[in-house]
Amino acid sequence: MESKTGQKKDMRSYRLVTALSVLAILMTLMVKISAHSGSAAFDPKDKKVSTVHSKKDSVKSVEAFSKVYSVLMSPRCVNCHPAGDVPLQGDDSHLHAMLPQRGKDGKGILTMKCTNCHQSENTLGTHTPPGNPNWHLPPADMKMVFEGKSARELAKQLVDPAQNGHKDMKALIDHADDDLVLWGWEPGDGRTLPPLSHKEFKEAWITWLKNGAYAP
Amino acid sequence: MATTNLKINGKEYSVDVDPSTPLLWVLRDHLNLVGTKYGCGVAACGACVVHLEGEAVRSCVTKINRAAGKEVVTIEGLSEHGDHPLQKAWEQVDVPQCGYCQSGQIMSAAVLLREIPNPTDEDIDLAMTGNICRCGTYLRIREAIHLAAEIQTKLK
Numbered sequence: 001m002e003s004k005t006g007q008k009k010d011m012r013s014y015r016l017v018t019a020l021s022v023l024a025i026l027m028t029l030m031v032k033i034s035a036h037s038g039s040a041a042f043d044p045k046d047k048k049v050s051t052v053h054s055k056k057d058s059v060k061s062v063e064a065f066s067k068v069y070s071v072l073m074s075p076r077c078v079n080c081h082p083a084g085d086v087p088l089q090g091d092d093s094h095l096h097a098m099l100p101q102r103g104k105d106g107k108g109i110l111t112m113k114c115t116n117c118h119q120s121e122n123t124l125g126t127h128t129p130p131g132n133p134n135w136h137l138p139p140a141d142m143k144m145v146f147e148g149k150s151a152r153e154l155a156k157q158l159v160d161p162a163q164n165g166h167k168d169m170k171a172l173i174d175h176a177d178d179d180l181v182l183w184g185w186e187p188g189d190g191r192t193l194p195p196l197s198h199k200e201f202k203e204a205w206i207t208w209l210k211n212g213a214y215a216p
Numbered sequence: 217m218a219t220t221n222l223k224i225n226g227k228e229y230s231v232d233v234d235p236s237t238p239l240l241w242v243l244r245d246h247l248n249l250v251g252t253k254y255g256c257g258v259a260a261c262g263a264c265v266v267h268l269e270g271e272a273v274r275s276c277v278t279k280i281n282r283a284a285g286k287e288v289v290t291i292e293g294l295s296e297h298g299d300h301p302l303q304k305a306w307e308q309v310d311v312p313q314c315g316y317c318q319s320g321q322i323m324s325a326a327v328l329l330r331e332i333p334n335p336t337d338e339d340i341d342l343a344m345t346g347n348i349c350r351c352g353t354y355l356r357i358r359e360a361i362h363l364a365a366e367i368q369t370k371l372k
Contacts, residue, residue: 111272118258
């Protein structure tokens with residue numbers, strides 16, 4: 001009797017261990033799969049960020065980001081977020097005439113400072129310098145490149161404080177109303193507007209961020 | 217119209233113009249400082265460069281209200297007797313051909329030499345890229361800037 005009971009106990013332990021092992025393998029697989037599809041762009045270890053969004057909706061977030069991406073890749077945004085150190089110009093995003101350089105602070109160099117031509121407001125007429133009191137590129141130590149980035153790459157970059165100008169969630173949301181961002185919707189004569197209104201953009205931006213800032 | 221007080225080449229001026237009038241118009245048409253030239257009118261050629269608080273601004277797109285109360289230097293005020301190292305070097309190398317762009321070139325080069333007293337060819341190209349010369353005197357401009365750097369060093 002004892003030996004039969006002992007055999008049954010061994011069997012149960014064996015099944016339990018097997019079941020737990022299968023469960024562990026499945027969980028590992030699920031984590032790996034989620035890392036490759038629609039993962040949150042925020043680093044889950046970053047307590048500053050992960051505690052902010054309580055309701056995550058990856059579908060809603062990714063859907064909103066496709067709208068955000070269409071705006072950020074429009075010439076009004078991408079022209080001042082170039083891959084190189086020369087700003088872009090025009091609706092076809094060609095290299096800026098005269099090849100002015102970014103400079104350390106993003107405000108140009110030597111005789112070619114942005115504000116030597118760009119005033120605090122748009123200059124009247126077509127083919128004249130657009131303007132804003134804070135006209136500049138991102139600085140050399142954090143270039144915040146948009147040009148050539150896929151939606152996934154850009155989403156991840158936008159919420160990474162080490163690549164987004166040290167912005168947390170609040171600063172990111174506030175950035176939608178930054179004076180230079182708003183310029184994109186008042187770009188002066190001869191320049192097309194972004195594909196969405198600023199109101200639509202801001203709504204999509206906040207929806208994307210508050211639903212977990214998922215990278216498509 | 218509004219009265220704008222200006223300080224140009226160390227002298228005080230008062231002009232009665234629309235505040236959106238470009239500084240270039242005021243220099244040339246109101247104050248008869250015609251050394252600064254009109255080239256393109258859209259900040260694309262550099263012929264109109266003057267110094268505003270030490271920066272090489274394009275006066276054709278700089279509204280007069282931006283210059284109010286600030287220090288403006290034009291080619292006429294770069295040196296008292298036309299003997300700035302760049303002006304000497306320009307003469308020695310015989311840089312100008314038609315001459316139209318030269319005041320803008322010299323004003324830009326002056327900012328470069330202030331910031332980098334001994335510029336390399338690359339420094340010169342990066343700094344002078346916004347000044348167009350229709351006669352193509354670029355190589356002589358570069359040579360003259362190197363010579364001016366030497367003259368400036370000897371004067372120190």
